[in-house]
Amino acid sequence: MIFDILIYVFIGIGVFFSLLAGIGLIRFPDVYTRLHAGTKCTTFGSIFLIGAVILIGLRMWWGNDVNGSVLAIHSTAALIAILLTNPVGAHAIARAAHRSGVKPVGAVIDELAEKPHEPSRITSKTDTEDAGGD
Amino acid sequence: MGPEDNGMIDLNTTFLVVVIALVLCVILALIRVVRGPTAPDRVVGVDTINTIVIVSMVVFGAAYQEVIYIDVAIVYALLSFISTLFIAKYLEGGEF
Numbered sequence: 001m002i003f004d005i006l007i008y009v010f011i012g013i014g015v016f017f018s019l020l021a022g023i024g025l026i027r028f029p030d031v032y033t034r035l036h037a038g039t040k041c042t043t044f045g046s047i048f049l050i051g052a053v054i055l056i057g058l059r060m061w062w063g064n065d066v067n068g069s070v071l072a073i074h075s076t077a078a079l080i081a082i083l084l085t086n087p088v089g090a091h092a093i094a095r096a097a098h099r100s101g102v103k104p105v106g107a108v109i110d111e112l113a114e115k116p117h118e119p120s121r122i123t124s125k126t127d128t129e130d131a132g133g134d
Numbered sequence: 135m136g137p138e139d140n141g142m143i144d145l146n147t148t149f150l151v152v153v154i155a156l157v158l159c160v161i162l163a164l165i166r167v168v169r170g171p172t173a174p175d176r177v178v179g180v181d182t183i184n185t186i187v188i189v190s191m192v193v194f195g196a197a198y199q200e201v202i203y204i205d206v207a208i209v210y211a212l213l214s215f216i217s218t219l220f221i222a223k224y225l226e227g228g229e230f
Contacts (some may be wrong), residue, residue, distance in 0.1 A: 011148060015155045018186060022162030025182060031174045038163070038182035046189040049152070053196040058143065071196060074204040078192050081208050082185065085215035089181055092222035097174035099226045 003059055007052050014049030017041045030105045031097045039090040043082065050079040156190040176222055184214035189190035 024037025053075045062069025098112060160183050162172045195203030215216035 001170050011152055011215045015152055017155055021182060022159040025166045025179065031172065031178065034161055034166070034175060034178050038178050042185045046185060048221060049189050050192050053192055056196055067201070070201050071204070074201055074208070075192055077209060078188065078204055078207045082188060084212055086185060089215055089218040092203040092219050093174060093177050093181060095220040096225040099175065102172050102174055
């Protein structure tokens with residue numbers, strides 16, 4: 001049946017992107033790039049894995065099983081919770097990492113420095129250009 | 135395992151294999167939590183572990199036909215979001 005094939009394709013995509021999140025979390029050199037791997041790949045994989053569960057619930061519901069409706073609706077609620085909370089948490093972690101002074105690998109200047117008493121330059125060797133600013 | 139033919143492969147067995155793969159992802163993220171050089175690295179690892187645990191709870195509930203695991207997953211998602219926000223505010227060092 002085409003429905004089973006769709007469920008297995010969803011499971012394959014979800015597991016592939018979840019493993020990609022784990023590998024990227026090990027291999028990336030930086031907090032911000034690790035945040036890319038650990039948040040976006042996990043969100044995309046969870047969309048497809050919970051989508052497979054929703055399809056199974058809909059198929060059980062189609063076969064006159066009442067538990068399938070409960071499975072599909074509660075899985076949809078869990079998916080909405082993940083989709084609402086995961087990007088907000090990632091943004092909070094990135095802002096906390098930037099404000100606590102973690103620098104990206106290979107960065108020369110910091111263009112996101114908000115307050116004037118924070119150091120706007122990471123490398124203090126080129127102080128001659130900074131004299132005209134502020 | 136199923137007595138009648140309602141699928142190509144048994145879906146519950148497939149779901150248990152998926153849960154094992156997600157546990158492997160949790161182990162990979164746990165290595166980052168242990169080895170992380172700074173505190174936001176560990177927070178990123180814990181956030182990834184939280185999301186994977188939510189997904190594996192949903193898949194586990196679908197494998198055993200138990201809806202209570204999915205309800206627990208919803209509550210776990212909201213609580214892990216709140217804990218992530220508070221840890222981020224603590225690392226930021228500002229006023230609450």
